[in-house]
Amino acid sequence: MLNKYLIAFLISMVPIVELRGALPIALASGIPTLPAYITCIIGNMIPVPFIYFFAQGILNWGKDKPLIGDFCSWCIRKGERAGEKLTASAGRGLYIALLLFVGIPLPGTGAWTGTFAASVLHMDFKKSVVAVMGGVLLAGILIGTLTLLGIHILN
Numbered sequence: 001m002l003n004k005y006l007i008a009f010l011i012s013m014v015p016i017v018e019l020r021g022a023l024p025i026a027l028a029s030g031i032p033t034l035p036a037y038i039t040c041i042i043g044n045m046i047p048v049p050f051i052y053f054f055a056q057g058i059l060n061w062g063k064d065k066p067l068i069g070d071f072c073s074w075c076i077r078k079g080e081r082a083g084e085k086l087t088a089s090a091g092r093g094l095y096i097a098l099l100l101f102v103g104i105p106l107p108g109t110g111a112w113t114g115t116f117a118a119s120v121l122h123m124d125f126k127k128s129v130v131a132v133m134g135g136v137l138l139a140g141i142l143i144g145t146l147t148l149l150g151i152h153i154l155n
Helices: 002-011 018-028 033-045 048-062 069-090 094-103 111-120 125-154
Strands: none
Touching (some): 002 033, 018 111, 018 125, 048 069, 048 111, 048 125, 069 094, 069 111, 094 111, 111 125
């Protein structure tokens, strides 16, 4: 049983997949709902401070390196586009926009991209973490509800 928790925890830390992929796997594998949420939320949030403080520097360092340059440049462009999109749609409600951006369960709108965009925009760290956490909780509620409905319908 501990292996199921560890798998869900590790999957929720993976970029793009994050909680959105880990929670359905956790629930389908038989982990009870509340422990599945908690496991996936913690796993999804652990990378956030590292992304905020180190991702931009690492990507800037790697953008002119032979094997990783294209990938690093792509990540930088994606973060800048996400930041521009947040700024354009938010006005004064930038942190609410960040919460909604992270909370909408679409590919490329999770905690990794949202945190990187907050870093690129030099948003306040504490407020950004709160907004990202709110977005992860929102995505968890949406994905968890849809997953549980699907499991219920299939049974």
